[in-house]
Amino acid sequence: MLSYRHSFHAGNFADLLKHITLVYLLDYLNKKDKPYCYLDTHSGAGLYDLTSSHAAKTNEFSEGIARFAQASLEQPQLLRYWQLIKKINSGTQLRLYPGSPQLASLLLRPTDRLLLNELHSTDHKHLVALLSQDKRCLIKQEDAFAVLKASLPPKEKRGLVFIDPSYEKKDDYQKLIQALVSAHKRFATGVYAIWYPVISRQDTEAWIQKLVATGLPKLMRIEHCPYPDTSGQGMTGSGMLIINPPYTLAEDFKKLLKELEFILRQGTPGKIRVESLS
Ligand SMILES: C[S@@+](CC[C@H](N)C(=O)[O-])C[C@H]1O[C@@H](n2cnc3c(N)ncnc32)[C@H](O)[C@@H]1O
Incomplete structure (x- = not known):
């Protein structure tokens, strides 16, 4: 039974890192005419209402996208992401927050x-209501790891695999490593982006070391922690692991993360x- 609902967390500081990275990677794939496949293993509901009771209950977006909305942005990748947020919000009010499927649907070409893919029945229903009319979308309600196994390599032989688990089950971390190794064997040229929370620094580093020890090549890490590392105090930061990153990613993210950190500073x-x- 899954209990996590992303509607309580949409637009928080971790979503910003995750979604800015997503937009960056899709823009990179769009540079070539050749079609590609976007596989989103943990899709969530697709789109979130920041005026909902769920968002109001945690108010996490006030430390994330609401701060971002007030900032005067300089880095082009931050402006690019903000343009997409504005595109789905008519007028000046920030009410809707796009999750990964909605962002991808705005950026993918015909x-x-x-x-x-989304396993939770309620969020799966929301996702179907949002995107099932879009002929480019196939929406599944299966276990993410099974979908990864069944869907790679994509027929296009190009693509982004976006993995954003809720890590509700303790063994999700270990399962993810195994799934990545196996996915990479079948689709070595794909770009993979995996989100992870920093809750206990020690556990995060131990897990990342296990992943590194598998020998997966071309692996990069970007991370943003607005709070100091404190084990047992909830999420203090989050990161993205990228396999086969664009060669420009490291330099671009060094600059844009500085600006993002400043905007979201606590x-x-x-x-x-x-x-x-x-
Ligand atoms: C962090 S949320 C996804 C948010 C979304 N990627 C976004 O950026 O808007 C994680 C989602 O994974 C779903 N989930 C958890 N375990 C799953 C599994 N084994 N298979 C498929 N979905 C799962 C949860 O129901 C939740 O909606």
Whole structure:
């Protein structure tokens, strides 16, 4: 039984890192005419209402997208992401927050394909209501790891695999490593982007070391932590692991993360990290 609902967390500081990375990677894939497949293993509901009772209950978006909305942005990738947020919000009010499927549907071209998967029945229904009319989308309600196994390599032989688990089950971390190794064997040229939370620094580093030890090549890590590392105090930061990143990603993210960190700062400066792991 899944209990996590992303509607409580949409637009928080971690979503910004995740979705800015997503937009960056899709823009990169769009540079070539050749069609590709976007596989979103943990899609969520697709689109979130920031005036809903769920959003109001945690108010997490006030430390994320609401801050971003007030900032004067400089880095082109931040402006690019903000344009997409504005596109789905008519007028000046920030009410709707696009999740990964909605962002991808805005960015993929008519010849590209979206394979979206969400296991939770309520969020799966929302996703179907939002995107089932879009001929490019195939929406599934299966276990993410089974979908990964069944869908790779994509027939286009190009693509982004976006993996954004809720890590509700303890073994999700270990299962993810195994699934990635197996996915990479079948689709070595794909771009993979995996979101992870920083809750206990020690556990995060131990898990990342396990992933590195598998020998997966061309692995990069970007991370943003607005809060200091404190084990047992909830999520203090989050990161993205990217396999086969664009060669420009490290330099671009070093600059844009500095600006993002400043916008989302909680009193004392947060920490950012951009590093190659292989
Ligand atoms: C962090 S949310 C996804 C948010 C979404 N990617 C976005 O950026 O808008 C994680 C989602 O994974 C779903 N989920 C958790 N375990 C799953 C599994 N084994 N297979 C498929 N979906 C799963 C949860 O129901 C939840 O909606």
